[in-house]
Amino acid sequence: xxTTIEPAEDEASVSSLISVRDLTVSYxxxxxxxxxxxxxxxxxxxxxxxxxxxLGPSGCGKTTFxxxxxxxxxxxxxxxLVAGEPVTGPGxxxxxxxxxxxxLPWRTVFDNVKFGLEMQKALKGxxxxxxxxxxxxxxxxxxxxxxxxxELSGGMQQRVGLARAIVAEPRILLMDEPLxxxxxxxxxxxxxxxxxxxxxxxxxxxxxxxxxxxxxLLGDRIVVFxxxxxxxxxxxxxxLARPRSERSIQSDPRFxxxxxxxxxxxxxEATAAAVSK
Amino acid sequence: MTVTxxxxxxxxxxxxxxxxxxxxKWAWLLVGVVAAVLLIWEAAVSWLQLVPAAFLPPPTEIIAxxxxxxxxxxxxxxxxxxxxxxxxxxxxxxxxxxxxxLAVGWSPVLRFTVAPFLWLLYxxxxxxxxxxxxxxxxxxxxxxxxxxxxxxxxxxILNTMEGAVAVSPSLxxxxxxxxxxxxxxxxxxxxxxxxxxxxxxxxxxxxxGFTGEVLGEFLGGTGxxxxxxxxxxxxxxxxxxxxxxxxxxxxxxxxxxxxxxxRRRLAPWYDDRKIVGAS
Ligand SMILES: Nc1ncnc2c1ncn2[C@@H]1O[C@H](COP(=O)(O)OP(=O)(O)OP(=O)(O)O)[C@@H](O)[C@H]1O
Ligand SMILES: [Mg+2]
Numbered sequence: 287x288x289t290t291i292e293p294a295e296d297e298a299s300v301s302s303l304i305s306v307r308d309l310t311v312s313y314x315x316x317x318x319x320x321x322x323x324x325x326x327x328x329x330x331x332x333x334x335x336x337x338x339x340x341l342g343p344s345g346c347g348k349t350t351f352x353x354x355x356x357x358x359x360x361x362x363x364x365x366x367l368v369a370g371e372p373v374t375g376p377g378x379x380x381x382x383x384x385x386x387x388x389x390l391p392w393r394t395v396f397d398n399v400k401f402g403l404e405m406q407k408a409l410k411g412x413x414x415x416x417x418x419x420x421x422x423x424x425x426x427x428x429x430x431x432x433x434x435x436x437e438l439s440g441g442m443q444q445r446v447g448l449a450r451a452i453v454a455e456p457r458i459l460l461m462d463e464p465l466x467x468x469x470x471x472x473x474x475x476x477x478x479x480x481x482x483x484x485x486x487x488x489x490x491x492x493x494x495x496x497x498x499x500x501x502x503l504l505g506d507r508i509v510v511f512x513x514x515x516x517x518x519x520x521x522x523x524x525x526l527a528r529p530r531s532e533r534s535i536q537s538d539p540r541f542x543x544x545x546x547x548x549x550x551x552x553x554x555e556a557t558a559a560a561v562s563k
Numbered sequence: 564m565t566v567t568x569x570x571x572x573x574x575x576x577x578x579x580x581x582x583x584x585x586x587x588k589w590a591w592l593l594v595g596v597v598a599a600v601l602l603i604w605e606a607a608v609s610w611l612q613l614v615p616a617a618f619l620p621p622p623t624e625i626i627a628x629x630x631x632x633x634x635x636x637x638x639x640x641x642x643x644x645x646x647x648x649x650x651x652x653x654x655x656x657x658x659x660x661x662x663x664x665l666a667v668g669w670s671p672v673l674r675f676t677v678a679p680f681l682w683l684l685y686x687x688x689x690x691x692x693x694x695x696x697x698x699x700x701x702x703x704x705x706x707x708x709x710x711x712x713x714x715x716x717x718x719x720i721l722n723t724m725e726g727a728v729a730v731s732p733s734l735x736x737x738x739x740x741x742x743x744x745x746x747x748x749x750x751x752x753x754x755x756x757x758x759x760x761x762x763x764x765x766x767x768x769x770x771x772g773f774t775g776e777v778l779g780e781f782l783g784g785t786g787x788x789x790x791x792x793x794x795x796x797x798x799x800x801x802x803x804x805x806x807x808x809x810x811x812x813x814x815x816x817x818x819x820x821x822x823x824x825x826r827r828r829l830a831p832w833y834d835d836r837k838i839v840g841a842s
Contacts, residue, residue, distance in 0.1 A: 353736075358736050376740045382736075382740045384733055388736060389737075390734065390752070391832035392756075392830070392832050401737075401741055401751075402741055404742075404743070404751075405741060405742035
């Protein structure tokens with residue numbers, strides 16, 4: 287057994303589904319008239335079917351990074367390729383689970399989930415109702431189809447956002463802390479469901495989280511971000527067998543090793559961030 | 564593969580309006596105060612004769628005039644005339660106001676070039692233009708409809724504009740991610756998100772528009788409640804005049820109530836306390 291954490295090999299191959307090349311994003315801050323560099327010089331290649339988790343302190347540019355891949359934010363410099371094509375905007379091959387849910391408050395749960403495939407050809411047939419219903423069941427919200435977002439808890443709203451993203455079966459799922467507001471028990475169930483879903487459909491996933499355990503449990507690889515400016519600190523291959531159960535993995539030495547390593551990495555970051563403020 | 568959520572078996576109880584226990588007491592107090600004022604008024608005019616009844620008729624006389632009014636076909640003709648102009652003018656103002664408001668609110672270019680003029684026009688006392696309208700458009704319906712439109716359209720434009728500016732960027736992002744662009748983005752995201760603001764503007768616009776209608780009829784007209792009021796005042800029939808004013812107050816308040824009910828119906832997700840200047 288190796289006791290060292292080896293950086294994952296950077297295979298800049300043509301076979302990667304997402305490739306991020308020297309990506310820099312800076313925002314114009316209207317109030318001060320200055321530029322804020324959110325992320326700088328980020329390189330990453332994601333293979334088809336890979337589950338990549340992204341860890342990093344708050345404000346290090348994780349959402350920004352994901353938004354560029356989603357086509358919502360334009361790179362200041364550098365490039366993002368999806369399936370070999372430069373990203374020029376959002377597309378049906380990528381769906382996003384938003385950190386702030388971004389549900390339409392005037393729509394019921396059912397209609398919010400339907401929003402995920404509304405603009406696609408899928409809606410012309412008759413099977414779409416079943417698909418919407420299936421997605422709702424998958425996230426455990428059966429019985430709440432006719433509720434409005436304001437009648438749901440934060441965690442439930444987040445699950446509506448998840449259902450909306452998976453309903454159209456996109457090739458790539460971009461998830462921004464999708465389990466952040468879910469209670470521990472539901473999170474564990476949902477985490478297992480996400481893992482099963484991904485395994486069954488072979489989706490490629492980029493999954494942002496604040497939880498070290500979650501990053502290890504879900505990821506094939508873990509991307510650790512640092513802040514000021516946001517950049518990739520390291521990329522770690524988890525190398526744990528699937529399926530992984532939270533209970534059995536707790537005693538796995540590899541899990542413990544990864545967890546300690548990530549703790550140290552993030553603690554250093556958090557301290558650095560606190561000092562620089 | 565289904566997941567039973569921790570709350571999966573519970574039904575959500577929709578929040579109901581909280582009725583504060585003190586509210587009923589205050590309502591009775593209000594009724595009491597109104598009754599007392601009416602009684603003092605009646606006493607002062609009819610019994611003590613402190614004020615000549617010709618200037619200020621007692622409440623009983625006004626109530627009698629009110630009832631008489633409701634029985635007159637002439638009154639109902641005037642009522643229909645006024646309401647027709649109000650509705651036409653308001654409908655035009657709603658269509659123009661919402662479209663212009665969405666466009667100006669949504670396009671930064673328009674917002675920086677056009678919006679300052681809209682605010683300027685909004686704060687201009689447009690009532691001053693009423694005689695001009697009557698000169699140009701004549702004594703008929705057209706001048707009244709134009710006046711209603713002019714008074715109602717600005718609050719609708721400005722509220723819709725504010726609403727369009729306030730649409731959450733993450734809703735727009737969600738729209739774009741799921742392929743909702745262009746006209747669809749306007750229809751499926753921007754318009755519904757702005758609706759509560761528009762309705763608030765429509766409410767204000769309706770109140771101002773009604774003022775415009777009555778004023779137009781008052782200044783030069785051949786029909787309508789304002790015309791009746793002018794006639795009654797000219798004939799020195801004070802009880803009738805006051806009864807007509809009461810009718811107008813009722814119409815104005817019914818309109819406000821109707822639109823705020825509509826707003827709660829159409830936009831139940833929106834807490835109307837959040838709307839600045841909602842009235
Ligand atoms: N639209 C924007 N305009 C200006 N600055 C922005 C904008 N969006 C993000 N930023 C800034 O960019 C930096 C990175 O933000 P980002 O939202 O990507 O962080 P994050 O890693 O997702 O944080 P968290 O974990 O708290 O969600 C922050 O300093 C933030 O203030
Ligand atoms: Mg974020």
